[in-house]
Amino acid sequence: MSQGHRLKDELKSYARSIGVHHLAVGEAAPFGREAELLEAMRSQGTYPAFTDTDIERRTRPGRWLPDAKSIIAIAVSYLTDDDHHPPRQGVLRGIVSRYAWGRDYHPILREKLEAIAAFLAQRVDHPVRFVPYVDTGPPVDRAVAVRSGIGWYGKNACVYTPRYGSYIFLAQVVTNVELEPDPPISRSCGPCDRCIRACPTGAIERPFWVNPAKCLSYITQMPGMIPKEYRKAMGRRLWGCDVCQIVCPWNWEAEAAGDDAFRPSPELTARPALIPLLTMTNSQFRRWFGPTAMSWRGKKIIQRNACICLGNIGDPEAVPALEDRLLHDAKPEVRASAAWALGQISDDRSLRALERARRAESHPMVLEEIDDAMAEAVQKSTPSP
Numbered sequence: 001m002s003q004g005h006r007l008k009d010e011l012k013s014y015a016r017s018i019g020v021h022h023l024a025v026g027e028a029a030p031f032g033r034e035a036e037l038l039e040a041m042r043s044q045g046t047y048p049a050f051t052d053t054d055i056e057r058r059t060r061p062g063r064w065l066p067d068a069k070s071i072i073a074i075a076v077s078y079l080t081d082d083d084h085h086p087p088r089q090g091v092l093r094g095i096v097s098r099y100a101w102g103r104d105y106h107p108i109l110r111e112k113l114e115a116i117a118a119f120l121a122q123r124v125d126h127p128v129r130f131v132p133y134v135d136t137g138p139p140v141d142r143a144v145a146v147r148s149g150i151g152w153y154g155k156n157a158c159v160y161t162p163r164y165g166s167y168i169f170l171a172q173v174v175t176n177v178e179l180e181p182d183p184p185i186s187r188s189c190g191p192c193d194r195c196i197r198a199c200p201t202g203a204i205e206r207p208f209w210v211n212p213a214k215c216l217s218y219i220t221q222m223p224g225m226i227p228k229e230y231r232k233a234m235g236r237r238l239w240g241c242d243v244c245q246i247v248c249p250w251n252w253e254a255e256a257a258g259d260d261a262f263r264p265s266p267e268l269t270a271r272p273a274l275i276p277l278l279t280m281t282n283s284q285f286r287r288w289f290g291p292t293a294m295s296w297r298g299k300k301i302i303q304r305n306a307c308i309c310l311g312n313i314g315d316p317e318a319v320p321a322l323e324d325r326l327l328h329d330a331k332p333e334v335r336a337s338a339a340w341a342l343g344q345i346s347d348d349r350s351l352r353a354l355e356r357a358r359r360a361e362s363h364p365m366v367l368e369e370i371d372d373a374m375a376e377a378v379q380k381s382t383p384s385p
Helices: 003-019 032-043 054-057 107-120 143-149 194-198 229-232 282-289 299-313 318-327 333-343 348-360 366-380
Strands: 023-029 070-077 130-135 167-173 202-204 235-239
Touching: 003 023, 003 107, 023 143, 032 054, 070 107, 070 143, 107 130, 107 167, 143 167, 194 202, 229 299, 235 299, 282 299, 299 318, 299 333, 318 333, 318 348, 333 348, 333 366, 348 366
Parallel strands: none
Antiparallel strands: 023 070, 070 167, 130 167
16 A cells, blocks of 8 residues: 555545544546536526635635645535424424534534644644635535535535545635545436426526525525515425425435434424514524524524515414514515515414505515515405406
8 A cells, every 4th residue: 555545545545533523535627517507607697605606716726725636525414313394283493404503614624624734744844734625615515525525426416435425514624635546426317307307496407407596595695586486486495495305316325424413403493483483682692593504694694584585384373473574674674575474374364464564664675575465365365266
């Protein structure tokens, strides 16, 4: 066994000891195919939101670290044995994507990457330079994972691993240490297209091509108003969407290896009660959401989404809380979303609430939503001829 191969084996063994489920190494060469794909997405107006807009920086590891030689990719499973199904009765609850159930993965994975880099530095005879990235830097982390042999692409564009399915967090560290690359994994979805057929918004427009602007994972995090054409598709999804992963046969036997950090916390369950979210204080938001990956968009995005969820559930029990937000919330996006939700419930109380708000409101967007909601409420209450 060569010294380089032995070093990589030691690195993998150490990674497992600190809770990394898979570590693999890829070349620090440019990602030409991904650069072409991103250019195509930009030209079509589907470039991924929340990502670096500099395509060259995203696809050239030499821009991440000038003397880059290798990229060490890791995967950490977040799948636990907790149930993802919402209760069918009782408190009005939303659904949170499984990846956001527990603690925010960013600092957890960054700590693991830094530990791996420190371990590597102790075993080479020259100064080690490295830069870790956890989801927020320029790398196209799925492409890094596939090149390194972490997994392969499913038709929903998620990366799948043999033991853990697609319920994994990905991260990487680029370094000036030259390590032997791992071979890629060659697997195929075959004729299966369950994820494409199940997507609530048709975001998987063709195999391996997801339009991020249609994806509920993005839509529930986007600023401003949720587009009307996607509100009903949200259902009771408060944050994110797992449908394409849940229906995927690769995931049916995925190993539930996620540690306790990724379980739902006592402060915020995987299926949070929606009405209390509408009136939560800033301190409650920090306590419930601060430790999770849901905190970065702020309180008002959560409240906006909670309004949409309550409208889709359609239970009149939510009317007083929605009316309170419609009349008193400082953010027009929350008031407008509350108006839409009241229009979906469409009982006498919700219609009266909309009428009261109509007299007091001055924001054009909110007024438009109130008018549309009132028209829908009247239409629903009018008997068919």
